[in-house]
Amino acid sequence: MNIASPTSNYFGQPEGILASAAHVANSKQMLALTGIKRKLSKGSTILHEEDDVKHVYEIVSGTVKTSKLLADGRRQVIGFFGAGDIIGLPFEFASFYSVEAVTQTTILCYPISQLHAVMGQSPELTKFVFSCVHNEQEKQIDHMISLGRKRPKERIASFLLDFYNKRVDMGFADQVIELPMSRVDISDYMGLTQETVCRVLSFFKRRAIITSRNSHEITILDLPSLERMAQSSVLH
Amino acid sequence: MNIASPTSNYFGQPEGILASAAHVANSKQMLALTGIKRKLSKGSTILHEEDDVKHVYEIVSGTVKTSKLLADGRRQVIGFFGAGDIIGLPFEFASFYSVEAVTQTTILCYPISQLHAVMGQSPELTKFVFSCVHNEQEKQIDHMISLGRKRPKERIASFLLDFYNKRVDMGFADQVIELPMSRVDISDYMGLTQETVCRVLSFFKRRAIITSRNSHEITILDLPSLERMAQSSVLH
DNA sequence: CGCATGATTGAAGTACGTCAACTCTTGTGG
DNA sequence: CCACAAGAGTTGACGTACTTCAATCATGCG
Numbered sequence: 001m002n003i004a005s006p007t008s009n010y011f012g013q014p015e016g017i018l019a020s021a022a023h024v025a026n027s028k029q030m031l032a033l034t035g036i037k038r039k040l041s042k043g044s045t046i047l048h049e050e051d052d053v054k055h056v057y058e059i060v061s062g063t064v065k066t067s068k069l070l071a072d073g074r075r076q077v078i079g080f081f082g083a084g085d086i087i088g089l090p091f092e093f094a095s096f097y098s099v100e101a102v103t104q105t106t107i108l109c110y111p112i113s114q115l116h117a118v119m120g121q122s123p124e125l126t127k128f129v130f131s132c133v134h135n136e137q138e139k140q141i142d143h144m145i146s147l148g149r150k151r152p153k154e155r156i157a158s159f160l161l162d163f164y165n166k167r168v169d170m171g172f173a174d175q176v177i178e179l180p181m182s183r184v185d186i187s188d189y190m191g192l193t194q195e196t197v198c199r200v201l202s203f204f205k206r207r208a209i210i211t212s213r214n215s216h217e218i219t220i221l222d223l224p225s226l227e228r229m230a231q232s233s234v235l236h
Numbered sequence: 237m238n239i240a241s242p243t244s245n246y247f248g249q250p251e252g253i254l255a256s257a258a259h260v261a262n263s264k265q266m267l268a269l270t271g272i273k274r275k276l277s278k279g280s281t282i283l284h285e286e287d288d289v290k291h292v293y294e295i296v297s298g299t300v301k302t303s304k305l306l307a308d309g310r311r312q313v314i315g316f317f318g319a320g321d322i323i324g325l326p327f328e329f330a331s332f333y334s335v336e337a338v339t340q341t342t343i344l345c346y347p348i349s350q351l352h353a354v355m356g357q358s359p360e361l362t363k364f365v366f367s368c369v370h371n372e373q374e375k376q377i378d379h380m381i382s383l384g385r386k387r388p389k390e391r392i393a394s395f396l397l398d399f400y401n402k403r404v405d406m407g408f409a410d411q412v413i414e415l416p417m418s419r420v421d422i423s424d425y426m427g428l429t430q431e432t433v434c435r436v437l438s439f440f441k442r443r444a445i446i447t448s449r450n451s452h453e454i455t456i457l458d459l460p461s462l463e464r465m466a467q468s469s470v471l472h
Numbered sequence: 473c474g475c476a477t478g479a480t481t482g483a484a485g486t487a488c489g490t491c492a493a494c495t496c497t498t499g500t501g502g
Numbered sequence: 503c504c505a506c507a508a509g510a511g512t513t514g515a516c517g518t519a520c521t522t523c524a525a526t527c528a529t530g531c532g
Contacts, residue, residue: 068377068381070381070385070386070467071467071468072467072468072470074385075385076380076381076384076385078377078380089366089369089370089373090366091363091366091370093370096373096374096377097377127327130325130326130327133325133369134325134327134329137325137332137373137376138332140373140376140377140380141304141314141332141333141376143380144312144314144376144379144380144383145304145306145312147380147383147384147427148312148383148424148426148427149306149310149311149312149424149427150306151519151520152519152520182477182478182479183478183479183480184478188384188385190384191383191384191385192520192521193520193521193522194478194479194480195479195480195481195520195521195522196519196520196521198479198480198481199480199481199520201480202480202481214528214529215478215479215480215528215529231306231307231308232307232308234308387487387488388487388488418510418511419510419511419512420510428488428489429488429489429490430510430511430512431488431489431490431511431512431513432487432488432489434511434512434513435488435512435513437512438512438513450497451496451497451510451511451512
Protein backbone atom coordinates (compact mmCIF):
# COMPACT_ATOMS: atom_id res chain seq x y z
CA MET A 1 0.00 0.00 0.00
CA ASN A 2 2.99 2.23 0.45
CA ILE A 3 4.55 3.47 -2.72
CA ALA A 4 8.29 3.94 -2.89
CA SER A 5 8.62 7.40 -4.35
CA PRO A 6 5.50 9.47 -3.81
CA THR A 7 7.34 12.64 -4.66
CA SER A 8 8.15 11.53 -8.20
CA ASN A 9 6.48 14.04 -10.47
CA TYR A 10 7.33 14.21 -14.12
CA PHE A 11 5.68 16.44 -16.65
CA GLY A 12 1.96 15.86 -17.20
CA GLN A 13 1.64 13.56 -14.22
CA PRO A 14 -0.33 14.79 -11.21
CA GLU A 15 1.55 14.95 -7.93
CA GLY A 16 0.67 12.66 -5.03
CA ILE A 17 -0.71 9.16 -4.64
CA LEU A 18 -4.37 10.12 -4.41
CA ALA A 19 -4.09 12.40 -7.43
CA SER A 20 -2.32 9.63 -9.36
CA ALA A 21 -5.00 7.11 -8.42
CA ALA A 22 -7.66 9.50 -9.72
CA HIS A 23 -5.62 10.27 -12.84
CA VAL A 24 -5.09 6.66 -13.88
CA ALA A 25 -8.70 5.87 -13.23
CA ASN A 26 -9.87 8.73 -15.40
CA SER A 27 -7.27 9.00 -18.10
CA LYS A 28 -9.97 9.67 -20.71
CA GLN A 29 -11.87 12.31 -18.78
CA MET A 30 -8.79 13.87 -17.19
CA LEU A 31 -10.76 14.49 -14.04
CA ALA A 32 -8.62 16.61 -11.79
CA LEU A 33 -7.79 15.89 -8.19
CA THR A 34 -5.11 18.28 -7.05
CA GLY A 35 -3.75 18.52 -3.56
CA ILE A 36 -2.54 21.82 -2.18
CA LYS A 37 1.03 21.52 -1.00
CA ARG A 38 1.91 22.74 2.48
CA LYS A 39 5.25 22.82 4.24
CA LEU A 40 5.16 22.38 8.01
CA SER A 41 7.90 23.13 10.48
CA LYS A 42 8.78 20.67 13.24
CA GLY A 43 6.20 20.73 16.05
CA SER A 44 3.55 22.71 14.22
CA THR A 45 -0.05 21.63 14.56
CA ILE A 46 -2.01 20.83 11.41
CA LEU A 47 -5.28 20.15 13.18
CA HIS A 48 -6.46 20.50 16.78
CA GLU A 49 -8.86 18.14 18.53
CA GLU A 50 -12.46 19.07 17.67
CA ASP A 51 -11.41 21.10 14.61
CA ASP A 52 -13.61 20.63 11.56
CA VAL A 53 -11.94 18.27 9.12
CA LYS A 54 -12.15 19.66 5.58
CA HIS A 55 -9.21 17.87 4.01
CA VAL A 56 -7.61 14.51 3.64
CA TYR A 57 -3.84 14.75 4.01
CA GLU A 58 -1.19 12.86 2.14
CA ILE A 59 2.31 12.91 3.61
CA VAL A 60 4.89 13.67 0.94
CA SER A 61 7.90 13.78 3.24
CA GLY A 62 8.54 13.95 6.97
CA THR A 63 6.56 12.43 9.85
CA VAL A 64 3.38 13.45 11.64
CA LYS A 65 1.66 12.08 14.73
CA THR A 66 -2.00 12.02 15.73
CA SER A 67 -2.78 12.25 19.43
CA LYS A 68 -5.45 12.92 22.00
CA LEU A 69 -5.22 14.47 25.46
CA LEU A 70 -6.90 13.63 28.75
CA ALA A 71 -8.12 16.42 31.02
CA ASP A 72 -5.10 16.11 33.34
CA GLY A 73 -2.56 16.20 30.52
CA ARG A 74 -1.98 12.51 29.95
CA ARG A 75 -1.57 11.92 26.26
CA GLN A 76 -2.18 9.01 23.93
CA VAL A 77 -0.49 9.06 20.56
CA ILE A 78 -2.82 7.30 18.13
CA GLY A 79 -0.41 6.87 15.27
CA PHE A 80 2.65 8.00 13.34
CA PHE A 81 2.49 8.67 9.62
CA GLY A 82 5.26 8.95 7.07
CA ALA A 83 5.79 9.49 3.35
CA GLY A 84 2.98 7.93 1.31
CA ASP A 85 0.50 7.66 4.18
CA ILE A 86 -2.99 9.14 3.97
CA ILE A 87 -4.59 10.71 7.07
CA GLY A 88 -8.25 11.33 7.61
CA LEU A 89 -11.50 9.60 6.83
CA PRO A 90 -12.96 10.52 3.46
CA PHE A 91 -15.75 12.71 4.87
CA GLU A 92 -16.12 15.86 6.94
CA PHE A 93 -16.50 15.72 10.71
CA ALA A 94 -15.09 17.11 13.93
CA SER A 95 -11.64 15.62 14.36
CA PHE A 96 -11.26 13.33 17.31
CA TYR A 97 -7.53 13.91 17.55
CA SER A 98 -4.90 16.52 16.89
CA VAL A 99 -2.39 16.17 14.08
CA GLU A 100 1.14 17.51 14.55
CA ALA A 101 4.35 17.51 12.56
CA VAL A 102 7.09 15.50 14.29
CA THR A 103 9.72 16.76 11.86
CA GLN A 104 9.70 19.27 9.05
CA THR A 105 7.00 17.86 6.83
CA THR A 106 5.46 18.39 3.41
CA ILE A 107 1.84 17.40 2.93
CA LEU A 108 -0.71 17.51 0.17
CA CYS A 109 -4.19 18.66 1.23
CA TYR A 110 -7.12 17.33 -0.76
CA PRO A 111 -10.46 19.05 -0.10
CA ILE A 112 -12.90 16.34 0.92
CA SER A 113 -15.66 17.82 -1.24
CA GLN A 114 -13.43 17.57 -4.31
CA LEU A 115 -12.33 14.06 -3.34
CA HIS A 116 -15.98 13.02 -3.16
CA ALA A 117 -16.75 14.49 -6.55
CA VAL A 118 -13.91 12.55 -8.16
CA MET A 119 -14.72 9.37 -6.22
CA GLY A 120 -18.24 9.55 -7.66
CA GLN A 121 -16.68 9.30 -11.16
CA SER A 122 -13.94 6.83 -10.36
CA PRO A 123 -14.60 3.43 -8.78
CA GLU A 124 -10.84 2.82 -8.73
CA LEU A 125 -10.20 5.89 -6.61
CA THR A 126 -13.09 4.87 -4.34
CA LYS A 127 -11.54 1.46 -3.96
CA PHE A 128 -8.18 2.96 -3.17
CA VAL A 129 -9.65 5.28 -0.55
CA PHE A 130 -11.48 2.34 1.03
CA SER A 131 -8.24 0.38 1.14
CA CYS A 132 -6.67 3.28 3.06
CA VAL A 133 -9.51 3.21 5.59
CA HIS A 134 -9.09 -0.53 5.87
CA ASN A 135 -5.32 -0.36 6.46
CA GLU A 136 -5.84 2.37 8.97
CA GLN A 137 -8.29 0.28 10.96
CA GLU A 138 -6.08 -2.80 10.88
CA LYS A 139 -3.19 -0.75 12.25
CA GLN A 140 -5.42 0.62 14.99
CA ILE A 141 -6.55 -2.84 16.04
CA ASP A 142 -2.97 -4.11 16.19
CA HIS A 143 -2.14 -1.09 18.29
CA MET A 144 -5.04 -1.88 20.65
CA ILE A 145 -3.64 -5.38 21.13
CA SER A 146 -0.23 -3.96 21.95
CA LEU A 147 -1.72 -1.56 24.50
CA GLY A 148 -4.08 -4.07 26.07
CA ARG A 149 -2.21 -7.35 26.07
CA LYS A 150 1.49 -6.94 25.36
CA ARG A 151 4.30 -6.34 27.79
CA PRO A 152 6.68 -3.40 27.27
CA LYS A 153 9.37 -5.50 25.54
CA GLU A 154 6.81 -6.97 23.17
CA ARG A 155 5.31 -3.56 22.45
CA ILE A 156 8.63 -1.93 21.62
CA ALA A 157 9.73 -4.91 19.52
CA SER A 158 6.45 -4.72 17.57
CA PHE A 159 6.92 -0.99 17.19
CA LEU A 160 10.41 -1.38 15.74
CA LEU A 161 9.22 -4.16 13.43
CA ASP A 162 6.40 -1.96 12.13
CA PHE A 163 8.96 0.58 11.01
CA TYR A 164 11.25 -2.10 9.64
CA ASN A 165 8.47 -3.81 7.68
CA LYS A 166 7.31 -0.53 6.24
CA ARG A 167 10.80 0.09 4.91
CA VAL A 168 10.91 -3.43 3.47
CA ASP A 169 7.56 -2.79 1.73
CA MET A 170 9.05 0.34 0.27
CA GLY A 171 11.89 -1.70 -1.23
CA PHE A 172 14.72 -0.91 1.14
CA ALA A 173 16.96 -3.83 2.01
CA ASP A 174 19.02 -2.50 4.93
CA GLN A 175 18.33 -3.03 8.61
CA VAL A 176 18.32 0.62 9.59
CA ILE A 177 15.20 2.29 10.92
CA GLU A 178 14.75 5.96 11.58
CA LEU A 179 12.73 7.03 14.60
CA PRO A 180 12.25 10.76 14.14
CA MET A 181 10.00 11.12 17.20
CA SER A 182 11.14 11.67 20.79
CA ARG A 183 11.19 9.00 23.50
CA VAL A 184 8.21 10.74 25.11
CA ASP A 185 6.27 10.44 21.85
CA ILE A 186 7.11 6.74 21.70
CA SER A 187 6.06 6.23 25.33
CA ASP A 188 2.79 8.09 24.72
CA TYR A 189 2.21 5.87 21.71
CA MET A 190 3.01 2.66 23.61
CA GLY A 191 1.20 3.49 26.85
CA LEU A 192 4.44 3.49 28.85
CA THR A 193 6.79 5.99 30.46
CA GLN A 194 9.80 7.34 28.64
CA GLU A 195 12.03 5.63 31.22
CA THR A 196 10.57 2.23 30.40
CA VAL A 197 11.05 2.86 26.68
CA CYS A 198 14.70 3.73 27.34
CA ARG A 199 15.27 0.72 29.52
CA VAL A 200 13.76 -1.66 26.97
CA LEU A 201 15.87 -0.18 24.16
CA SER A 202 18.95 -0.47 26.38
CA PHE A 203 18.01 -4.07 27.10
CA PHE A 204 17.78 -4.81 23.36
CA LYS A 205 21.19 -3.20 22.87
CA ARG A 206 22.75 -5.20 25.71
CA ARG A 207 21.34 -8.34 24.11
CA ALA A 208 22.82 -7.27 20.74
CA ILE A 209 19.38 -7.35 19.12
CA ILE A 210 19.74 -3.74 18.03
CA THR A 211 22.40 -1.07 18.00
CA SER A 212 22.25 2.66 17.41
CA ARG A 213 24.51 5.41 16.21
CA ASN A 214 22.24 8.02 17.79
CA SER A 215 18.90 8.04 19.56
CA HIS A 216 16.90 8.50 16.34
CA GLU A 217 18.55 5.83 14.27
CA ILE A 218 18.38 2.16 15.15
CA THR A 219 19.96 -0.77 13.36
CA ILE A 220 18.50 -4.24 13.74
CA LEU A 221 21.25 -6.79 14.36
CA ASP A 222 19.14 -9.85 15.17
CA LEU A 223 15.81 -9.78 13.34
CA PRO A 224 14.63 -13.29 14.42
CA SER A 225 15.15 -12.40 18.08
CA LEU A 226 13.27 -9.16 17.63
CA GLU A 227 10.41 -11.03 15.98
CA ARG A 228 10.33 -13.56 18.82
CA MET A 229 10.41 -10.70 21.31
CA ALA A 230 7.36 -9.14 19.63
CA GLN A 231 5.41 -12.34 20.21
CA SER A 232 6.46 -13.24 23.69
CA SER A 233 8.83 -11.87 26.28
CA VAL A 234 8.68 -14.96 28.49
CA LEU A 235 12.32 -15.90 27.99
CA HIS A 236 13.19 -12.34 28.93
CA MET B 237 -26.77 7.00 15.83
CA ASN B 238 -28.55 4.32 17.83
CA ILE B 239 -32.21 3.93 17.05
CA ALA B 240 -34.58 2.89 19.80
CA SER B 241 -36.53 0.07 18.20
CA PRO B 242 -34.65 -1.47 15.31
CA THR B 243 -36.93 -4.48 15.32
CA SER B 244 -40.03 -2.44 14.52
CA ASN B 245 -41.32 -3.74 11.25
CA TYR B 246 -44.75 -2.84 10.00
CA PHE B 247 -46.24 -3.77 6.69
CA GLY B 248 -44.43 -2.42 3.64
CA GLN B 249 -41.44 -1.23 5.64
CA PRO B 250 -38.15 -3.05 5.20
CA GLU B 251 -36.62 -4.57 8.30
CA GLY B 252 -33.40 -3.22 9.79
CA ILE B 253 -31.68 0.14 10.01
CA LEU B 254 -29.59 -0.21 6.88
CA ALA B 255 -32.55 -1.40 4.85
CA SER B 256 -34.62 1.51 6.17
CA ALA B 257 -31.89 3.99 5.30
CA ALA B 258 -31.82 2.63 1.75
CA HIS B 259 -35.62 2.58 1.54
CA VAL B 260 -36.10 6.19 2.59
CA ALA B 261 -33.38 7.31 0.26
CA ASN B 262 -34.95 5.55 -2.69
CA SER B 263 -38.64 5.79 -2.06
CA LYS B 264 -39.23 6.46 -5.77
CA GLN B 265 -37.08 3.67 -7.13
CA MET B 266 -37.89 1.20 -4.34
CA LEU B 267 -34.36 -0.08 -4.51
CA ALA B 268 -34.19 -3.14 -2.32
CA LEU B 269 -31.67 -3.80 0.40
CA THR B 270 -32.72 -6.83 2.37
CA GLY B 271 -30.77 -8.41 5.17
CA ILE B 272 -30.93 -12.14 5.78
CA LYS B 273 -31.97 -12.82 9.35
CA ARG B 274 -29.89 -15.25 11.42
CA LYS B 275 -30.40 -16.44 14.96
CA LEU B 276 -27.25 -17.25 16.92
CA SER B 277 -26.97 -19.21 20.14
CA LYS B 278 -24.82 -17.99 23.00
CA GLY B 279 -21.13 -18.51 22.35
CA SER B 280 -21.43 -19.30 18.65
CA THR B 281 -18.90 -17.78 16.27
CA ILE B 282 -20.15 -15.69 13.35
CA LEU B 283 -16.75 -15.07 11.85
CA HIS B 284 -13.25 -16.36 12.59
CA GLU B 285 -10.07 -14.32 12.29
CA GLU B 286 -8.85 -14.29 8.66
CA ASP B 287 -12.26 -15.38 7.32
CA ASP B 288 -13.35 -13.60 4.17
CA VAL B 289 -15.85 -10.90 5.04
CA LYS B 290 -18.81 -11.02 2.65
CA HIS B 291 -21.45 -9.32 4.80
CA VAL B 292 -22.08 -6.34 6.96
CA TYR B 293 -23.96 -7.33 10.10
CA GLU B 294 -26.66 -5.41 11.89
CA ILE B 295 -27.48 -6.52 15.43
CA VAL B 296 -31.24 -6.81 15.92
CA SER B 297 -31.14 -8.17 19.47
CA GLY B 298 -28.55 -9.64 21.80
CA THR B 299 -24.87 -8.83 22.15
CA VAL B 300 -21.77 -9.82 20.18
CA LYS B 301 -18.08 -9.25 20.79
CA THR B 302 -15.18 -8.88 18.36
CA SER B 303 -11.79 -10.15 19.51
CA LYS B 304 -8.33 -11.15 18.44
CA LEU B 305 -5.95 -13.74 19.87
CA LEU B 306 -2.20 -13.71 20.40
CA ALA B 307 -0.15 -16.83 19.68
CA ASP B 308 0.04 -17.80 23.36
CA GLY B 309 -3.69 -17.42 23.98
CA ARG B 310 -3.84 -13.90 25.32
CA ARG B 311 -6.94 -12.24 24.01
CA GLN B 312 -7.96 -8.68 23.29
CA VAL B 313 -11.65 -7.95 22.95
CA ILE B 314 -11.97 -5.11 20.40
CA GLY B 315 -15.58 -4.20 21.04
CA PHE B 316 -19.05 -5.16 22.20
CA PHE B 317 -22.05 -4.55 19.96
CA GLY B 318 -25.75 -4.46 20.82
CA ALA B 319 -29.11 -3.84 19.17
CA GLY B 320 -28.85 -1.25 16.41
CA ASP B 321 -25.09 -1.52 15.94
CA ILE B 322 -23.51 -2.25 12.56
CA ILE B 323 -20.40 -4.43 12.33
CA GLY B 324 -17.96 -4.55 9.47
CA LEU B 325 -16.46 -2.16 6.98
CA PRO B 326 -18.47 -1.69 3.79
CA PHE B 327 -16.11 -3.69 1.59
CA GLU B 328 -14.78 -7.23 1.34
CA PHE B 329 -11.51 -8.25 2.98
CA ALA B 330 -9.99 -10.82 5.31
CA SER B 331 -11.40 -10.16 8.75
CA PHE B 332 -8.85 -9.02 11.28
CA TYR B 333 -10.88 -10.28 14.22
CA SER B 334 -13.37 -12.96 15.18
CA VAL B 335 -17.01 -12.15 15.88
CA GLU B 336 -18.87 -14.15 18.55
CA ALA B 337 -22.31 -14.05 20.12
CA VAL B 338 -22.14 -13.21 23.83
CA THR B 339 -25.82 -14.03 24.33
CA GLN B 340 -28.50 -15.46 22.09
CA THR B 341 -28.47 -12.97 19.26
CA THR B 342 -30.41 -12.09 16.13
CA ILE B 343 -28.54 -10.42 13.29
CA LEU B 344 -29.31 -9.20 9.81
CA CYS B 345 -26.69 -10.03 7.18
CA TYR B 346 -26.36 -7.65 4.24
CA PRO B 347 -24.23 -8.91 1.35
CA ILE B 348 -21.54 -6.31 0.76
CA SER B 349 -21.93 -6.55 -3.03
CA GLN B 350 -25.63 -5.68 -2.72
CA LEU B 351 -24.85 -2.91 -0.23
CA HIS B 352 -22.44 -1.40 -2.74
CA ALA B 353 -24.97 -1.54 -5.54
CA VAL B 354 -27.54 0.31 -3.47
CA MET B 355 -24.94 2.77 -2.13
CA GLY B 356 -24.14 3.67 -5.75
CA GLN B 357 -27.76 4.76 -6.17
CA SER B 358 -28.26 6.35 -2.80
CA PRO B 359 -26.04 9.11 -1.44
CA GLU B 360 -28.08 9.04 1.78
CA LEU B 361 -27.27 5.39 2.42
CA THR B 362 -23.63 6.07 1.57
CA LYS B 363 -23.61 8.89 4.08
CA PHE B 364 -25.19 6.68 6.70
CA VAL B 365 -22.64 3.92 6.12
CA PHE B 366 -19.82 6.45 6.38
CA SER B 367 -21.27 7.71 9.66
CA CYS B 368 -21.15 4.13 10.98
CA VAL B 369 -17.47 3.84 10.01
CA HIS B 370 -16.83 7.18 11.66
CA ASN B 371 -18.57 6.21 14.93
CA GLU B 372 -16.74 2.93 14.93
CA GLN B 373 -13.38 4.66 14.62
CA GLU B 374 -14.18 7.18 17.33
CA LYS B 375 -15.09 4.34 19.71
CA GLN B 376 -11.85 2.56 18.86
CA ILE B 377 -9.79 5.64 19.58
CA ASP B 378 -11.49 6.16 22.94
CA HIS B 379 -10.78 2.53 23.70
CA MET B 380 -7.12 3.02 22.80
CA ILE B 381 -6.92 5.89 25.28
CA SER B 382 -8.45 3.70 27.99
CA LEU B 383 -5.96 0.92 27.30
CA GLY B 384 -2.93 3.16 26.98
CA ARG B 385 -3.43 5.90 29.51
CA LYS B 386 -6.18 5.11 32.02
CA ARG B 387 -5.93 3.29 35.33
CA PRO B 388 -8.20 0.32 36.04
CA LYS B 389 -10.74 2.36 38.00
CA GLU B 390 -10.95 4.93 35.23
CA ARG B 391 -11.25 2.25 32.57
CA ILE B 392 -14.09 0.43 34.31
CA ALA B 393 -15.89 3.68 35.10
CA SER B 394 -15.62 4.68 31.42
CA PHE B 395 -16.84 1.25 30.43
CA LEU B 396 -19.93 1.49 32.64
CA LEU B 397 -20.62 5.02 31.40
CA ASP B 398 -20.45 3.87 27.78
CA PHE B 399 -23.24 1.42 28.46
CA TYR B 400 -25.17 3.96 30.47
CA ASN B 401 -24.87 6.67 27.78
CA LYS B 402 -25.93 4.27 25.10
CA ARG B 403 -29.10 3.53 27.05
CA VAL B 404 -29.70 7.25 27.53
CA ASP B 405 -29.31 7.79 23.77
CA MET B 406 -31.88 5.08 23.24
CA GLY B 407 -34.34 6.98 25.42
CA PHE B 408 -34.19 5.00 28.64
CA ALA B 409 -34.25 7.06 31.80
CA ASP B 410 -33.31 4.52 34.48
CA GLN B 411 -29.86 3.98 35.96
CA VAL B 412 -29.70 0.25 35.28
CA ILE B 413 -27.15 -1.20 32.91
CA GLU B 414 -27.01 -4.74 31.72
CA LEU B 415 -23.62 -6.38 31.24
CA PRO B 416 -24.35 -9.64 29.43
CA MET B 417 -20.68 -10.57 29.04
CA SER B 418 -18.54 -12.42 31.59
CA ARG B 419 -15.94 -10.82 33.84
CA VAL B 420 -13.25 -12.45 31.71
CA ASP B 421 -14.72 -10.79 28.61
CA ILE B 422 -14.66 -7.45 30.38
CA SER B 423 -11.08 -7.95 31.51
CA ASP B 424 -10.02 -8.93 27.98
CA TYR B 425 -11.72 -5.80 26.71
CA MET B 426 -10.09 -3.55 29.31
CA GLY B 427 -6.60 -5.05 29.23
CA LEU B 428 -6.86 -6.22 32.85
CA THR B 429 -7.31 -9.47 34.75
CA GLN B 430 -10.72 -10.67 35.86
CA GLU B 431 -9.60 -10.26 39.49
CA THR B 432 -8.86 -6.58 38.97
CA VAL B 433 -12.24 -6.09 37.28
CA CYS B 434 -13.94 -7.72 40.28
CA ARG B 435 -11.97 -5.68 42.79
CA VAL B 436 -12.77 -2.40 41.04
CA LEU B 437 -16.47 -3.25 40.86
CA SER B 438 -16.40 -4.21 44.55
CA PHE B 439 -14.66 -0.91 45.30
CA PHE B 440 -17.41 1.01 43.46
CA LYS B 441 -20.01 -0.92 45.47
CA ARG B 442 -18.28 -0.21 48.78
CA ARG B 443 -18.20 3.47 47.82
CA ALA B 444 -21.94 3.28 47.00
CA ILE B 445 -21.26 4.46 43.44
CA ILE B 446 -22.98 1.40 42.04
CA THR B 447 -25.00 -1.54 43.32
CA SER B 448 -26.02 -4.81 41.73
CA ARG B 449 -28.75 -7.39 42.09
CA ASN B 450 -26.62 -9.96 40.23
CA SER B 451 -23.31 -9.98 38.41
CA HIS B 452 -24.84 -9.03 35.04
CA GLU B 453 -26.98 -6.14 36.17
CA ILE B 454 -25.54 -2.97 37.62
CA THR B 455 -27.38 0.08 38.94
CA ILE B 456 -25.64 3.43 39.05
CA LEU B 457 -26.28 5.15 42.38
CA ASP B 458 -23.88 8.08 42.05
CA LEU B 459 -23.48 9.17 38.45
CA PRO B 460 -21.34 12.28 39.14
CA SER B 461 -18.85 10.20 41.13
CA LEU B 462 -18.70 7.65 38.36
CA GLU B 463 -18.07 10.40 35.83
CA ARG B 464 -15.33 11.87 37.99
CA MET B 465 -13.86 8.39 38.39
CA ALA B 466 -13.73 7.99 34.60
CA GLN B 467 -11.60 11.14 34.33
CA SER B 468 -9.25 10.65 37.22
CA SER B 469 -8.75 8.15 39.99
CA VAL B 470 -6.36 10.36 41.95
CA LEU B 471 -8.65 10.82 44.95
CA HIS B 472 -9.00 7.05 45.03
C1' DC C 473 31.10 27.77 24.65
C1' DG C 474 27.13 27.32 27.55
C1' DC C 475 22.64 26.48 28.34
C1' DA C 476 18.35 23.94 27.43
C1' DT C 477 16.30 19.95 26.19
C1' DG C 478 16.23 15.15 25.58
C1' DA C 479 18.02 10.59 26.79
C1' DT C 480 19.71 7.38 30.02
C1' DT C 481 20.51 5.10 34.38
C1' DG C 482 19.68 4.21 39.33
C1' DA C 483 16.97 3.58 43.64
C1' DA C 484 12.68 3.04 45.77
C1' DG C 485 7.65 2.52 45.98
C1' DT C 486 3.35 0.65 44.60
C1' DA C 487 -0.35 -0.81 41.73
C1' DC C 488 -1.60 -4.54 39.41
C1' DG C 489 -0.90 -9.47 38.41
C1' DT C 490 -0.46 -14.20 40.09
C1' DC C 491 -1.76 -17.92 42.80
C1' DA C 492 -4.95 -19.88 45.68
C1' DA C 493 -8.99 -20.45 48.46
C1' DC C 494 -13.59 -19.85 48.88
C1' DT C 495 -18.47 -18.65 47.54
C1' DC C 496 -22.26 -18.22 44.74
C1' DT C 497 -24.92 -19.65 40.81
C1' DT C 498 -26.86 -22.79 37.63
C1' DG C 499 -28.11 -26.85 35.91
C1' DT C 500 -28.52 -31.99 36.03
C1' DG C 501 -29.51 -36.34 37.50
C1' DG C 502 -30.39 -39.58 41.25
C1' DC D 503 -36.71 -32.06 45.33
C1' DC D 504 -32.39 -32.12 46.92
C1' DA D 505 -27.32 -33.34 46.06
C1' DC D 506 -23.71 -32.57 43.68
C1' DA D 507 -20.80 -30.88 40.08
C1' DA D 508 -19.03 -27.42 37.14
C1' DG D 509 -18.42 -22.98 36.14
C1' DA D 510 -18.29 -18.05 37.15
C1' DG D 511 -17.42 -14.63 40.45
C1' DT D 512 -15.18 -12.82 44.54
C1' DT D 513 -11.67 -12.11 48.03
C1' DG D 514 -7.05 -12.56 50.21
C1' DA D 515 -1.94 -12.92 50.41
C1' DC D 516 2.06 -12.14 48.10
C1' DG D 517 5.42 -10.98 44.49
C1' DT D 518 7.08 -8.18 40.87
C1' DA D 519 7.08 -5.36 36.82
C1' DC D 520 6.44 -1.03 35.88
C1' DT D 521 6.21 3.78 37.58
C1' DT D 522 8.00 7.55 40.10
C1' DC D 523 11.49 10.43 41.61
C1' DA D 524 16.03 11.90 41.11
C1' DA D 525 20.58 12.32 39.30
C1' DT D 526 23.65 12.11 35.50
C1' DC D 527 24.86 12.04 30.80
C1' DA D 528 24.39 13.40 25.76
C1' DT D 529 23.02 16.41 22.10
C1' DG D 530 22.17 20.32 19.65
C1' DC D 531 21.29 25.12 19.04
C1' DG D 532 22.00 30.01 19.96
